[in-house]
Amino acid sequence: MRRLMTLVAAAAILAGAYTVTFGMPAPLSAMLGNDSTAGTGADAANGARPGAGMPRGPGGRSRATTVVTTALENQPYESVLSAIGTGSALRSVDVVSEIAGTVVEVNLAANREVAEGDVLLRFDARIQALNLEIAHAELELASDTVARYERLRQSGNTTVTDVTLSEARLNLRLAEAAVGLAEVALEDQTIRAPISGRLGQSDVDVGETLSANSVIVSIDQSDVIVVEFELPERAIGMLAETKDVLASTSTLTGRVFIGNIVSFDSRIDPVTRSVTVKAEIDNSEGLLWPGMTFAVRMTQESKPLRRVPSTAITWSRSGSSVWIDADGVASQVPVTILYRQNDAVWIDADIPEGTLVVTEGAQKLREGMQISTPGGAPADRRPPADGQTPPAARLMDGNAQAPAKEPT
Template sequence: MLRTLFSLVISAAVLAGAYVYTFGVPGSVAAYFGPQQAADSSAGAAPSGRGGGGQFGGRGGGRSTTVVLSPIEIQPYQDVLRAIGTATALRSTNVMAEVSGEVTAVNLEANQMVAAGDILIELEARNEALNLEIAEAELAYARETVARYEQLQTNGNSTVTGVALSEARLALSLAEAKAGLARVSLDNRTIRAPIAGRLGLSSMDVGDSLANGSLIVTIDNAEALIVEFELPERAIGILQPQQVVRAMTPTFVGRVFEGRVTSFDSRVDPVTRSVTVRARIENPDGLLWSGMTFSVELSQASAPLAMVASTAITWSQSGASIWIDNDGAALAVPVTILYRQDESVWLEVDLPEGTLVVTEGAQKLRDGAPITSADAPRGRNSAGDAAAPNARRDTAPRAGAPT
């Protein structure tokens, strides 16, 4: 029984010592001691995990809590959207054969630049040339007939009736049409470039037999590229025509190519929940090729907002808040988190730039508790005032001390 009582007394003494070491001597207990003993007891205690003011009453009623303070910065938030897209030439075409025949001449060197109208392939055209000669001869005869009939009528010759002259004029029109068809047939034996650009690979060679509808060669006009990519649904709020985009390609590591949005879809894809966007990138030197893959970035800056470290945010039943330095005392300010990026958050809060915010140690605070910056000189709080009253020494000499 005596041993149990002794154990209880020892345990109570250990708990009391731990409490005094952590929180200091309570004011109600310190009243039984002289001022010097209470001050010595408080001075010998370790720094408290909570501010004395928060634990025992009014502001400045205990030791301050050491915290890390950082100023509020006012900066816009950059909302960056990233996507992968594929580029196509501004103008591109597949040259197809509209007639069949034997190839007699080829001008299809790969990667060669051609102008619109340049000859690419010539086909055997002897029959078409002869048909044109016949049609032109018939056309010449019809013209002479009409001219002769008109002259006879002018001279008053009654042998040429109006009906005969009308038939001659009809024959002339038919001859002109026939000559035109023969000329088109001959022109079709020469295949020309429909647009200016760079030629792709082709397997055509002299002597090959070309079938109607066969692919001859591709032509890409890459003076500008159109990059098509998908952005998430939230991009709708920032998409605008002529908006600047940044494009990077693994072909040229470290280089950034600037482009502008030319168009975007009018609806969100119901499966991917994304919107298709097209951007134009100028390519005057021909450095970029059609079919290249690009990593595209599109950004939009918000209005200037208060920015703090994410560690400054504390949570309670009423929502998010931050602790600020209010003349050396902690003050909780409710906030609304608008954006978060890496270790920073942008807030909706009415505080000026430079306001000191607790970024470390906020979990130990209560409203009105004294705080000291970790960067402040020892023995002074964040406002530069002297240390808290419970660390003040009595200037009166102790009993028995030498005067």
């Protein structure tokens, strides 16, 4: 018995809630003698769409459902991609000794700016200097021999044969090559900067004996910093159109640097599903150092798109849609969601700009219901231009008609 009473009470509560929300059904109203059906015949006579399912007020008048609307606007969507990258110098080299030798001079102060060709280190070059002097002496002797033989041939002396003269000339060429080799060997005893830049730390000191292929110091040409970072696969389209990125580092809080994309990989990494990108940042001020970590942002702005608050989107089995105010009548329009950001949604829909879209109260609406804004007044609508049909009215279903006028 108690269970039966509970079911009856629950049914009564549901019926009351339905009546408060949607009004009393017409058949039940007729049975109770309610005059709410008084306008039904007049509505049918006027060809208006029956008001079944619409809230009804006293005397059978259609009662407008209160909703909140906002005008549909066009705004571009800004796509933002973020990544973490590492900076490196535009050019960076390790200076390596090609020969072995004993160090007699060093100019390797850390963080010192050097120009290309500056002397960094010298080896003991006494042996090479003597070899060069010997080569010059042999060259001078070979040159004198060739000159003497040629004078004898010109004076008619037959003791100097063609073979003798050819051998003398060959010895001259060999002596010239020996001088060149001696000069190279002497120059190799001096290590010079291959590029302009800033010196790194070096442990080499005067008196040390270095072996061949020993690393002496590193040089970074950091007037331009190259930041390497990875972007997800969906960034491929942006890379083809966007050339600038914004980079910041925790070392310089509040500073934002503009970088220029110079290259990106030609394939997607099969493991990370990302693409490697390199961007250059001007560092003429010398504030950025190679090895710094950068937070990189890449933005792209789309063409203007329809934008509505997220509360305007409703869902059903057929997909997403919005409700619009078509001259005070609710009309449902299907939409395709393109982007979401915070409380805003960009959609693709055949809805004119400025159309009033329901943002609150959409769950109470049915197709063709009358709607009004808070306070009971009809929802604000933009006046039609030059007497034309308002844009929202053109979106209504071809079978939908404006509600019938209230009986006088």
